[in-house]
Each structure stands twice: as C-alpha cells, then as structure tokens.
Ligand SMILES: Nc1nc2c(c(=O)[nH]1)N[C@H]1C(S)=C(S)[C@@H](COP(=O)(O)OP(=O)(O)OC[C@H]3O[C@@H](n4cnc5c(=O)[nH]c(N)nc54)[C@H](O)[C@@H]3O)O[C@H]1N2
C-alpha cells in the first residue's frame with residue numbers, strides 16, 4: 001500500500017489543517033515493545049494506524065493496543081484540565097490554582113508531620129513518558145521523604161537487585177539475543193500476550209518464526225499453557241513458586257557434569273557448586289512437577305551454547321524471585337552464554353543511561369520502612385508496605401502523590417489501601433483519569449496523552465534486541481489548556497520549593513526549565529554516536545546502530561570488573577528456600593490451590609479498559625481452573641465462585657480450562673473498575689474483579705521485598721447461593 005503524502009515534520013500539525021492525509025511515524029508507548037507506528041493524519045483526525053514496516057527495530061509490528069491509541073486520544077473521560085474534588089463532585093480549575101493547591105496540600109502535611117509524612121508512588125507509565133523520566137523524579141527529590149514507592153516492587157525489583165549484586169549496576173540487565181539464539185528458554189513470561197518485558201522485542205511472533213526456521217527451539221516453563229507455551233517446542237508445567245529449585249537444579253547439572261565454560265572474568269565456580277550441591281533434579285521434580293530427566297536434558301542443551309534463558313513476572317513476583325533471577329544469571333554465566341551472540345546480551349544505546357549516570361547503580365538499606373522495617377533499594381521502599389505506613393494511631397504517611405500509578409488496582413490488598421487513602425490529609429494525582437485510585441485525590445493534574453507529546457525511549461533502547469535510536473515527535477499539538485508531564489513536574493517542584501522557603505540550585509532550575517526535547521538533543525549530540533533530534537526526526541523509524549555486541553568485562557561496574565557468582569547477599573536466599581522445601585513438597589502432593597496472574601494481549605495493566613475496541617468480544621476476566629479441580633469442588637464451568645485468600649474474599653465466574661495445571665487457578669490483574677466514584681464510562685461495565693484484593697502485603701520476596709503476586713494460596717468454593725445478589 002502506498003502512502004498519500006510522506007513528509008517528516010518536527011513540529012506538530014496545526015489542528016485547523018484539513019489537507020490530504022499526512023503520514024507520520026511515532027513510537028507506541030503502551031508497552032515495552034516500543035513499536036514504530038505509521039499514522040495517517042488529516043488535520044486533527046487519525047485516518048489510520050499501522051506498524052511501520054521499515055522500522056529497524058519493530059519491523060512493522062503492531063498490536064490492538066497500538067491501534068487503540070486513537071481511542072485514548074479522543075476518550076471524553078480523559079481529563080484535559082485539572083480537577084478539584086468538592087464532596088463527591090469534581091470541578092475543573094485553572095492550572096495555576098491547581099498547582100498551588102497541590103503544593104499547599106503536600107507542603108502542609110510535611111510542615112505538620114515532617115518530611116517523611118508525604119509518600120510518592122510512581123506507576124508504570126512513568127517509564128513510557130519521556131517527560132516523566134526527565135522531570136518527574138524531581139518531585140520525590142524536592143519532597144525529600146523516605147516514602148518513595150513505585151511499580152518496580154510489584155514487578156522487576158529482583159532483576160535490579162541481582163544485576164546490582166552481580167554486575168555492579170541495577171540496570172545491567174541482559175536481554176535474550178533472540179535473533180541469533182539456537183535455544184530460547186522462557187520462564188514465567190508470556191511474550192505472545194505481553195510483547196516482552198525487560199526485553200524490548202517487538203514482533204516476538206515473527207522473531208520466533210525465524211528462530212524456528214533456523215532450526216532453533218523454544219522451551220517454556222509456566223504453570224499455564226499460555227499463548228507462548230502453545231507455540232513452543234516444549235512446555236513444562238511448573239508448580240507456582242517452585243522455579244528456584246528447578247533453576248538451581250539446572251545450575252547443579254551443568255556443574256556436576258563438568259559442562260561449565262565461564263568467561264575469564266567470572267569467579268566463584270567452586271563456591272557455586274557447593275552452594276547448589278543439594279539442589280538435584282530429583283529434588284526439583286518432587287517440588288515443581290518438572291521431570292528430573294527434562295531438567296538434565298535442558299541443562300545440557302543450554303551448556304551447548306547459543307542459548308538464552310529469560311525469566312520475568314512469573315519468577316520475579318514470587319516467593320523466591322531473587323533466587324530465581326540469580327540462578328538464571330549464574331546459568332548464563334557458567335555456560336558461557338552471558339554476553340555472547342545467541343545468549344543473553346547487553347545493549348549499546350545511543351544514550352547510555354548507565355555510562356551517563358542517568359540511573360544510579362543502586363544501593364540498599366539506607367533507610368527502612370517505619371512499621372515493618374523493610375530496607376529501601378535504590379531509594380525506594382517496597383510498595384507492599386504502603387498501606388501499613390498509613391495505619392495506626394500516628395501513621396507514618398499522611399499524604400501521597402501518585403504519578404501515573406493506580407496502586408489500588410496494582411498493589412497487594414488494594415481495597416484496603418483505598419480505605420486508607422480516604423483518611424489522608426492530602427492526595428494528589430498526576431493522571432489523566434478518575435480511576436480506582438485517583439477518585440480519592442483532592443486534586444488531579446492531568447498530563448497530555450501519548451499522541452500529544454515528544455518521545456524518546458531512554459529505558460527501552462537500553463533493553464532492546466537491537467541497537468537503534470528513534471525520535472518520535474508529538475503527533476498533535478497540546479491544547480492551550482493542557483500541560484505535559486514535564487511541565488506539571490516543573491511547576492509543582494518550583495511551587496513546593498517556594499513553600500519550603502528554599503531556592504533550588506541554578507543548575508537544577510535550568511534542568512527543570514529545559515524541555516525533554518532539548519535535554520535529549522543535548523544527550524544525543526554529546527553521545528559517541530554523534531546524533532541529534534533533528535537527524536533522528538529526519539529518519540522515520542530512527543537509525544539502526546546494529547546488532548548487540550559483547551560488552552563485558554568493560555561494561556561491568558563491579559570492583560575489578562569481575563563477576564562473583566556467589567555474593568553473600570544473594571546466597572543468603574538459599575537458607576530460606578531450604579527451610580521451605582518440606583512445605584513445598586507437601587503442598588505439591590496436596591490438593592490446595594495456588595493463584596497466579598495472567599495478562600491478555602488487549603489488556604494494559606489497569607488502565608486501557610475504557611475503549612470498547614479492546615474490551616468487546618469474549619469475556620476474559622474469569623478465574624481459570626482445571627476441570628479436575630472443578631469436579632472435586634462440585635463446581636461447574638461458568639459458575640460464580642468465592643475465592644478466599646489470607647486477606648480477603650471475592651466472587652467471580654469460573655472457566656474450566658486445562659490450560660492451567662491441576663492445583664493452579666489464574667486471574668488477570670487490572671480488572672474490577674466498578675467502584676464508587678470511578679469515572680470510566682466503558683470500563684465500569686467491564687466484568688471482573690481486582691486480583692489484588694486477594695494478594696497479601698505481608699507476603700514479600702525475602703531478599704528484595706518485592707511483592708509476591710503469584711503462588712497465592714486460595715480456597716475456591718461454589719457461590720451458587722449468592723448468585724442472585
Ligand atoms: N496481581 C498482579 N498485580 C500486578 C501485576 C500482576 O501481574 N499481577 N503486574 C504489576 C506490574 S508488572 C505493574 S508494572 C504494575 C502497574 O501498576 P501501576 O503503574 O500502578 O498501574 P497501571 O495500571 O499501569 O496504571 C497506570 C496509571 O497511569 C495513568 N497514566 C497513563 N498514562 C499516563 C501518562 O502518560 N502520564 C501520567 N501521569 N499518567 C498516566 C493511568 O490513568 C493509570 O492511572 O501492576 C502490578 N500489579
């Protein structure tokens with residue numbers, strides 16, 4: 001298909017223009033795949049959205065969410081101007097008033113109760129918004145409270161923790177070199193639905209097909225036969241929360257059979273062999289259900305080279321997340337697959353956030369939470385403590401600002417957190433919607449949407465399967481009454497500083513006033529690649545900087561640029577795992593149920609349900625349960641069931657499915673919008689409940705404090721009698 005008029009523009013199209021359609025290239029910021037899209041626009045209207053075929057990274061890929069960007073853009077529920085809550089009503093106010101009100105509320109709490117009394121919660125879209133990255137973090141900095149939280153601790157904290165402990169920097173996260181690998185092993189990740197995570201791998205299906213045509217294989221370990229498992233060469237059901245034992249057994253086999261071939265900069269092979277000596281394939285089989293023989297064969301195959309193992313949500317947000325991530329890194333390192341083509345590799349991004357010091361290397365334990373005493377990592381406390389820090393006669397937290405986050409839906413015991421929010425003296429949200437969390441705000445400051453702002457992927461170029469650099473100019477100009485994320489952050493930080501009676505250092509003021517475009521341009525111009533925003537904007541899809549290349553040991557940030565396989569902070573996790581083994585073995589033999597999560601290609605965490613384009617069709621909110629488990633409980637497909645965890649109970653329809661292994665039930669997260677005060681016209685009619693009403697803030701991963709969202713013990717009973725309620 002040919003495009004009507006191809007042109008590259010640096011400035012947004014004026015809204016009154018009504019000429020022939022113009023073709024523009026932008027980046028989709030809805031997920032980590034960061035697809036390059038080709039959009040036809042006529043004036044303020046979108047004529048079509050499709051994948052940009054010539055994009056060197058995403059190669060034409062697009063998913064239904066990318067097409068739904070237009071619905072997000074035109075959604076009448078999306079706030080364009082600030083609103084203030086007056087009783088149960090919302091009143092639009094001017095920006096100056098809104099910023100002053102937000103600053104007054106937050107500064108007031110700090111004046112009355114101290115700095116730590118105001119919390120910041122940074123949600124997932126912060127990493128997908130350039131302005132939030134360049135300016136947003138100035139907000140927690142000016143507040144100066146220890147109570148900084150983010151979605152990281154309901155997600156990938158174990159990855160950062162292990163990268164920090166082994167490679168010396170929390171962002172030295174290796175990605176599978178899918179384009180050259182011979183063997184891809186995916187553990188607890190479902191890229192056919194999620195499009196990849198901590199692994200920017202747009203067009204996963206196409207890349208998988210190419211892997212196959214090269215004679216390569218995909219092996220999946222997951223308690224559910226996911227969309228990815230369904231297209232794999234081999235799928236092993238693994239009982240939730242037991243992967244650590246399987247992954248350690250893989251390490252065990254490699255070392256026991258003398259198959260190790262680590263690089264010269266790797267230390268501690270013998271210590272590792274001793275540490276994993278008791279984690280045999282037979283032990284792994286008894287707790288996980290994965291056959292010992294399969295583990296032996298897989299270990300040998302990985303040791304044969306050009307193999308990449310990647311573990312994500314399923315092995316991160318579980319009881320032994322850090323042990324899992326550590327075992328995976330050890331496995332890659334000892335088999336010589338780390339930092340090698342076909343293995344797991346590190347990027348060489350045009351803007352190197354590690355080299356340029358844009359992200360700190362990580363630190364731990366500089367402060368602790370007030371109630372449970374959990375340590376910070378990298379300046380953040382685990383979000384599982386957020387609710388409890390708001391409780392008691394003298395709550396540690398009395399005010400909060402949420403930035404692009406919906407913790408009521410996304411963090412453990414969300415409904416309980418919602419109750420706490422109603423008691424706070426100040427709730428401020430930087431968010432475009434009145435949703436499960438922001439309905440409790442006193443004031444909401446809505447930023448522009450993805451089509452109204454410039455973008456450059458500071459984070460996802462760092463995690464991509466190919467080195468490229470892409471600039472994405474705003475498709476439409478922002479309205480006169482709208483503000484970008486970065487402008488809101490700038491104004492709020494300045495207002496907070498004024499109220500604190502201090503003058504920000506000049507350098508900081510200059511940085512705050514610099515638009516993200518100017519900041520990125522400066523970073524590009526001073527980079528080794530010698531690029532600029534203008535140069536990138538002239539090249540639709542950006543520039544291709546080539547395949548990933550080996551970067552170690554130079555890129556290591558450890559002492560002497562060496563890798564220790566057995567840092568004590570990681571091996572410490574083994575004691576807790578050994579202590580749990582008898583229970584894990586007993587649980588494997590019982591008929592108790594464990595709850596796990598799931599993602600659907602047309603869901604986007606908790607916030608894209610307000611478009612019928614993504615929600616129509618077969619409902620997908622149900623609890624999946626194995627037919628044998630249904631029979632054992634006298635429940636039939638489609639029934640309403642009561643699901644009870646240690647913290648709460650809820651009712652939801654059940655769907656019989658042998659996709660899940662016996663003893664496992666699965667619910668998606670991000671559902672359950674029908675709550676008082678939510679202003680999402682379509683989403684409130686989407687059936688479903690919030691999985692995080694069942695998850696337990698007391699269950700955190702033992703080493704990092706990451707939330708445990710998978711492998712939750714639950715009881716399921718028929719709710720037949722209550723069905724008419
Ligand atoms: N049980 C269970 N819980 C989970 C997960 C799970 O698998 N199971 N997954 C976890 C994971 S991986 C994550 S990342 C978290 C996500 O947790 P959160 O980040 O807390 O939640 P999101 O659903 O991503 O909500 C994003 C919010 O940002 C707003 N928003 C969207 N775009 C922008 C923008 O550009 N600027 C601003 N300021 N706001 C914006 C939306 O309106 C919404 O309120 O959930 C976690 N929770």
Ligand SMILES: Nc1nc2c(c(=O)[nH]1)N[C@H]1C(S)=C(S)[C@@H](COP(=O)(O)OP(=O)(O)OC[C@H]3O[C@@H](n4cnc5c(=O)[nH]c(N)nc54)[C@H](O)[C@@H]3O)O[C@H]1N2
Pocket residue numbers: 031032124155187188189190191193194195196197221222223224226238239240241242243312313314315318596597598599600601602603604605606710711
């Ligand atoms: N369509 C869509 N795409 C998304 C998102 C979305 O909400 N929707 N969210 C984005 C975000 S924020 C993230 S972090 C990524 C996440 O990307 P993924 O990690 O790929 O996400 P999930 O689909 O949650 O995959 C987790 C898998 O782990 C399995 N699992 C659960 N418990 C265990 C266990 O104990 N062991 C093992 N081995 N497996 C287990 C689950 O069955 C599931 O298949 O996706 C991103 N992309």
Ligand code: SF4
Pocket residue numbers: 028029030031032033034035061062063064065066067195202
């Ligand atoms: S895969 Fe992700 S980045 Fe690509 S179009 Fe879909 S939502 Fe956007």
Ligand SMILES: [Mo]
Pocket residue numbers: 124151155
């Ligand atoms: Mo995430």
